[in-house]
Amino acid sequence: MKNKSLISIHDYSKEDYFKIIQVASEFEKNAGQASNLLAGKIVATLFFEPSTRTRLSFESAVQRLGGRIIGFSEASSTSVAKGESLKDTVKTVSQYSDLIVMRHPIEGSARWASEVADVPVVNAGDGANQHPTQCLLDLFTINQTQGTLENLTITLVGDLKYGRTVHSLLQAMSYFNPKFRFVSPKELKMPNEYKIFLDQNNIEWSEHEDLNLVLPESDIVYVTRVQKERFSDPIEYERVKNAYVLHKSMLEGTKSNMRILHPLPRVNEINVDVDPTEKAYYFQQALNGVYTRMAIISLILGLK
Amino acid sequence: MENKDLKELKVSAIKDGTVIDHIPAKNLFKVISILELTKIDTQITIGYNFESKKLGKKGIIKISEKFPDDRDLNKIAMIAPEAKINIIRDYAVVEKKTVAVPDYIEGIIRCMNPKCITNFEKVVTRFDVISKTDVNLKCCYCEKITDQDHFELI
Ligand SMILES: [Zn+2]
Numbered sequence: 168m169k170n171k172s173l174i175s176i177h178d179y180s181k182e183d184y185f186k187i188i189q190v191a192s193e194f195e196k197n198a199g200q201a202s203n204l205l206a207g208k209i210v211a212t213l214f215f216e217p218s219t220r221t222r223l224s225f226e227s228a229v230q231r232l233g234g235r236i237i238g239f240s241e242a243s244s245t246s247v248a249k250g251e252s253l254k255d256t257v258k259t260v261s262q263y264s265d266l267i268v269m270r271h272p273i274e275g276s277a278r279w280a281s282e283v284a285d286v287p288v289v290n291a292g293d294g295a296n297q298h299p300t301q302c303l304l305d306l307f308t309i310n311q312t313q314g315t316l317e318n319l320t321i322t323l324v325g326d327l328k329y330g331r332t333v334h335s336l337l338q339a340m341s342y343f344n345p346k347f348r349f350v351s352p353k354e355l356k357m358p359n360e361y362k363i364f365l366d367q368n369n370i371e372w373s374e375h376e377d378l379n380l381v382l383p384e385s386d387i388v389y390v391t392r393v394q395k396e397r398f399s400d401p402i403e404y405e406r407v408k409n410a411y412v413l414h415k416s417m418l419e420g421t422k423s424n425m426r427i428l429h430p431l432p433r434v435n436e437i438n439v440d441v442d443p444t445e446k447a448y449y450f451q452q453a454l455n456g457v458y459t460r461m462a463i464i465s466l467i468l469g470l471k
Numbered sequence: 472m473e474n475k476d477l478k479e480l481k482v483s484a485i486k487d488g489t490v491i492d493h494i495p496a497k498n499l500f501k502v503i504s505i506l507e508l509t510k511i512d513t514q515i516t517i518g519y520n521f522e523s524k525k526l527g528k529k530g531i532i533k534i535s536e537k538f539p540d541d542r543d544l545n546k547i548a549m550i551a552p553e554a555k556i557n558i559i560r561d562y563a564v565v566e567k568k569t570v571a572v573p574d575y576i577e578g579i580i581r582c583m584n585p586k587c588i589t590n591f592e593k594v595v596t597r598f599d600v601i602s603k604t605d606v607n608l609k610c611c612y613c614e615k616i617t618d619q620d621h622f623e624l625i
Contacts, residue, residue, distance in 0.1 A: 175614065177614075252592055252593075253588070253592055254592060254593075273586060273587070273588050273591055274584060274588065274612070274614075274615070275587045275594075275610065275611075275612025275614070276612075279588045279589075279592065279612055293613075294586055294613075296613055297614070
């Protein structure tokens with residue numbers, strides 16, 4: 168991983184996943200202690216579109232490691248607004264920093280940036296394409312809650328058509344003999360290409376419209392937002408919007424090891440009455456994002 | 472008149488050069504563009520809409536005194552996978568070649584994803600060929616598939 172950019176979840180092998188999980192666990196164990204691992208290093212966070220949560224998570228990771236940060240949180244105040252190419256911006260910033268974290272609305276922009284930069288690039292989201300650190304923190308969290316990644320039943324709920332998070336997770340988990348349960352409105356079903364991928368890898372999956380039917384067998388319930396603008400028919404949205412909301416009352420009869428994840432931000436797809444239950448794990452998941460990003464950054468910079 | 476003579480009437484023979492046959496008629500002009508034949512100063516004979524059992528309508532190109540290298544010829548495999556190449560020396564076929572779809576291609580084809588960086592900035596497109604029968608290309612940037620029916624030459 169040293170000196171290599173992280174652009175897509177496909178850039179990493181199963182062994183890389185375990186390495187990241189191991190290093191992230193170390194950071195978690197030593198959470199209270201100050202680290203100076205990144206002393207003297209500068210990380211640039213280039214957010215060409217705003218994503219406060221992701222940016223703060225990366226910046227927290229760098230600060231916790233004792234590194235420094237330069238960057239911007241939206242493109243309008245930068246040279247990009249003056250018409251500079253992405254290539255020139257990235258090439259220039261790579262002279263100022265040891266690593267670039269980049270978020271950009273255009274698909275493939277992160278790969279392109281990694282080809283022109285003189286330092287490694289970590290993709291913090293390139294449009295609808297990839298967001299690999301999210302996927303790695305999901306793996307870390309699943310492993311942390313279940314003690315393993317192997318042989319789990321994973322229920323994916325919500326927008327399975329456009330949700331890059333669930334697509335990456337599906338591909339990354341394919342190494343570990345999972346069973347998938349897909350629960351979504353008709354308009355937002357898991358695309359065929361992923362079902363073909365699962366079939367080719369002999370991974371069991373099934374599709375459902377009723378979440379209650381699959382909750383009892385699930386080890387992980389991964390909930391994503393169902394956005395109104397994804398529906399061609401607004402009436403259809405009104406009809407289904409409450410069908411995919413998780414309430415505390417639905418948790419009765421679920422496995423004791425079952426945990427609920429969500430990439431956040433949440434709107435109303437998980438009712439707040441779930442929050443105090445031990446099955447709600449999405450805020451720990453957000454914290455894990457910091458540990459995972461600490462691990463990724465220090466591995467890429469060759470400090471671990 | 473014999474069949475053989477009839478064929479020769481359609482496209483005149485060349486002394487030295489390359490004959491590219493079995494090009495789907497609809498892609499003939501794309502092949503001309505890929506091989507940059509408009510920049511060549513030697514004689515070129517082009518046949519268009521010839522009957523073909525296999526292809527329906529086909530095209531044929533005869534280029535005098537030029538021998539494109541295999542790399543260039545393989546570029547046309549994307550849009551003319553059945554193409555047959557004959558190398559001619561002194562009116563005789565001295566070598567027969569077929570084109571092969573490469574595993575990876577650079578340039579030539581545009582990524583069909585309108586949201587791809589290659590359609591916003593000056594980036595040479597790069598694709599992994601994930602299927603060679605129905606040629607499917609996976610963009611190395613946006614990771615989306617561009618299929619044969621959507622090939623647009625750059
Ligand atoms: Zn592309």
